[in-house]
Amino acid sequence: MLDYSHNGFYALASLAIALIAAFSGLTLTQGASGMRAPVRKVVVSVSAVILGWGIWSMHFVAMLGLDLPIAFYFDPLVTLISALTVILLMGLALLIVHFGTRTRGRIILAGGIVGVAIPVMHYIGMSGMELCSPVYSPLGVVVALALSIAFSVAAFLISYRQRTRRDLLLGTLAFGAAVFAVHFIAMAGTGFVADPDPETIVPLMSKGVLAFGVTISAFVLSGAFLLSGATFATRLDRSAxxxxxxxxxxxxxxxxxxxxxxxxxxxxxxxxxxxxxxxxxxxxxxxxxxxxxxxxxxxxxxxxxxxxxxxxxxxxxxxxxxxxxxxxxxxxxxxxxxxxxxxxxxxxxxxxxxxxxxxxxxxxxxx
Structure with missing residues (x-):
């Protein structure tokens, strides 16, 4: 097994990305259930992209801080699949809570789907590593999945309790904690081995290319954060x-x-x-x-x-x-x-x- 460590700066940056995405996506859907169906579909779709892309960005910001004794790359197709998978699952979860009668059972189901989506995205993205291979411990996978589901269900129950400012802020913290904790708990249960005969037939993404893509993602998410934050600050809080x-x-x-x-x-x-x-x-x-x-x-x-x-x-x-x-x-x-x-x-x-x-x-x- 290869020795590895994590850069603390990138870890904190990944947490910030997770919180920004959670706040932007959850705030954008506030009041969506009262909108006309066509408008609601657009709002839910945009929120799904923001939340899913934020989860993906958090994962790869953290991966930029992974220090291994050898170089490693990412398969672009697998990386894209990991992003699209989490966006689609986020969309499914938001559709469940914003279309039809919103019940506690539907909220828990939506949170459970998100709880599965986070580690699924993580492990798909990890499978795209080249020049070295991740080795997972069964316990690490189970703990990461269980924690992700628990945090995500809690985030949805809080966020969709009364949709007040307080609920959205607490839901943001729970959702951001879910994404951040799942990544590093999963990494704690992961080892790495160098590939004996690496194949580099497909175009690969180096950490430099990945850093460029993540920087653009962070910029877009920050823009969404500013827009949703302005709306959040001026929106009437129904709890007051x-x-x-x-x-x-x-x-x-x-x-x-x-x-x-x-x-x-x-x-x-x-x-x-x-x-x-x-x-x-x-x-x-x-x-x-x-x-x-x-x-x-x-x-x-x-x-x-x-x-x-x-x-x-x-x-x-x-x-x-x-x-x-x-x-x-x-x-x-x-x-x-x-x-x-x-x-x-x-x-x-x-x-x-x-x-x-x-x-x-x-x-x-x-x-």
Whole structure:
């Protein structure tokens, strides 16, 4: 086995690349589920490229810091395959969480796919080494895979919990740690032997050529980081409704079956059909709309929402809750109150029913 070591500067640079890619990709998809399908596809595709290319770049920045007593090169085709593989798997994971009803199970599945993609990219890229061959220990492979899946699932669960700034930052740290840790844990379980009869028939990439490519990649990722960082800094954080501007007074029109509810996002007022909202919860002088996996900040108060929305559609189940009865999938009677459940609303699985409103709710639900 050949003796080898890692350059500390390149190790830190690879960690920075992993964090930049994670932040850029995860931030870019914030609010994507509320976009029209064609726009959402573009956003998800770009995010997949940023995250996948960032994982690839992190790996090869770290490989630039690998010091071996002999020269080594990389097969360009194998290197390209490793990059495309991780990009495609990242795209699959993002499609799962941004198309269809977002549930905890889908988020875990997406995180698991990413957890597999990271070591797969690593080992495909390592197989492209020429003039020397990597030798893997089974334990190192298992540990790298298990750690990658654990970190990636955690990153997705955190990032897609409520999509707040705090969640995205914590998800960035978990994702960056996954990519960084997997590489060096896998390398700790890897040895190298010199090829006895090296073949250099195909064009090979030296460390100098690789460094040039990685530098360009880092530059592009940094640009994406700056753009997503600017968006992140100005985007309305839905977890802090008190920071929203005071809504202008509006007249109270008569309720209509086609009523649309306003919500604030990206410094603009958007609208969502009332029928698509499962529940409305009071949040100070404002409210939160729950629709699928989304939590939307509405400038209306709970009292104003109660006046504007047709009563047959929404029920006042609690002083802080209005519930769309068409979205209630089950009801639980407790000692002196109750609970409405929404199996298709990941952002709000249940809503309380107070004692004073228990009879009305049960009658409206046909019980």
């Amino acid at each position: 409704p008190e920071a929203a501007p005071e809504p202008a007074p509006v007249p109270e029109p008569a309720p209509s079956p086609g009523l649309r509810l306003p919500y604030e996002s990206d410094s603009r007022t958007h609208f969502i059909d009332a029928e698509a909202v499962s529940a409305i919860r009071a949040e100070g002088h404002y409210t939160i709309l729950y629709a699928g996996a989304e939590r939307l900040f509405c400038p209306w108060s709970i009292s104003e929402a109660d006046k504007r929305i047709p009563k047959p559609l929404f029920l006042r189940t609690h002083r802080s809750y209005l519930v769309n009865r068409d979205h209630v999938t089950s009801f639980e009677r407790r000692k002196d109150n109750g609970v409405c459940y929404f199996e298709n609303t990941a952002s709000l699985p249940k809503a309380p029913v107070s004692r004073s409103r228990l009879r009305d709710v049960r009658e409206a639900l046909g019980m």
